[in-house]
Amino acid sequence: MIRVTGDPFDPAAEIAAFAAGRTDVGGIASFVGRVRDRAGEVRIRAMTLEHYPGMTERKLAEIEEEARRRWPLLDCLVIHRYGRMEPGEPIVLVATASAHRAAALEACTFLIDWLKTKAPFWKLEETDRGARWVEAKASDDAAAARWEERATG
Amino acid sequence: MKIRYFAWLRQRTGLAEEELEPPAEVHTVADLKRWLADRHPRFAETLAAPGVVRCAVDQEYAEDDTPVGGAREVAFFPPVTGG
Numbered sequence: 406m407i408r409v410t411g412d413p414f415d416p417a418a419e420i421a422a423f424a425a426g427r428t429d430v431g432g433i434a435s436f437v438g439r440v441r442d443r444a445g446e447v448r449i450r451a452m453t454l455e456h457y458p459g460m461t462e463r464k465l466a467e468i469e470e471e472a473r474r475r476w477p478l479l480d481c482l483v484i485h486r487y488g489r490m491e492p493g494e495p496i497v498l499v500a501t502a503s504a505h506r507a508a509a510l511e512a513c514t515f516l517i518d519w520l521k522t523k524a525p526f527w528k529l530e531e532t533d534r535g536a537r538w539v540e541a542k543a544s545d546d547a548a549a550a551r552w553e554e555r556a557t558g
Numbered sequence: 559m560k561i562r563y564f565a566w567l568r569q570r571t572g573l574a575e576e577e578l579e580p581p582a583e584v585h586t587v588a589d590l591k592r593w594l595a596d597r598h599p600r601f602a603e604t605l606a607a608p609g610v611v612r613c614a615v616d617q618e619y620a621e622d623d624t625p626v627g628g629a630r631e632v633a634f635f636p637p638v639t640g641g
Contacts, residue, residue, distance in 0.1 A: 413561060426615070435574050439593060444603075454640065455564060455565055455568075456640070457562075457564055457614070457617070457635070459617055460614060460617035460633070483641065488580070496640075496641070497640070497641050502559055520640060520641050521638075521639075521640060521641035522638065522641045523638070524638060524641070525564070525614070525635065525638050526638055526639065526640025527565035527635065527636065527638065527639055527640070528639045528640070529565070538565055538566045538636065538639075539639045540636075540637075540639070541636070541637035541638065541639050543563055545641075
């Protein structure tokens with residue numbers, strides 16, 4: 406399930422409700438991405454996430470579909486916030502459920518790696534030195550590319 | 559055709575979206591970039607720089623040679639930084 410929201414969410418409550426009542430789930434993996442209070446030496450006061458409504462939901466659904474194609478997932482949840490957030494607030498939650506741990510853990514890593522390079526979100530940091538758009542990282546591209554190699558190899 | 563801009567492209571052009579009818583000789587994303595650069599001199603250089611501006615045609619990622627004929631919506635934006 407995909408949820409793109411402008412409202413705050415509680416990762417603990419979401420994870421508790423995720424796959425609740427299912428007795429065939431043997432393992433749940435989750436990742437929570439939060440706003441950090443600094444980037445190197447620069448203090449971050451807040452972060453604003455902009456996104457492309459419509460395309461965001463479409464790309465996230467494609468990524469979920471790809472994860473379900475590759476791993477035997479019993480359930481899958483992606484929540485991503487947009488709008489202004491302060492340090493400590495959650496930005497994104499990925500949770501996966503499977504019969505066994507390997508599928509849940511791998512699919513969770515895959516989902517956040519692909520989401521970071523394929524879902525149309527942009528981060529604007531408010532810092533002590535003014536506002537600035539976060540630049541894409543080569544390390545994120547490399548993390549996503551690992552899964553491309555596995556797909557073709 | 560609706561043209562949309564996101565992140566710093568939106569700030570630099572001063573608009574989030576505009577409704578435009580490109581002339582018949584605009585066949586591809588590259589053609590559209592050249593045509594838009596004439597309309598928005600402030601980011602002509604950015605649009606022309608390879609690898610800086612990403613594009614989506616009807617909400618699918620596109621390349622310079624992707625056709626735009628018949629497209630309802632074309633978006634320009636920097637590399638994504640979500641998650």
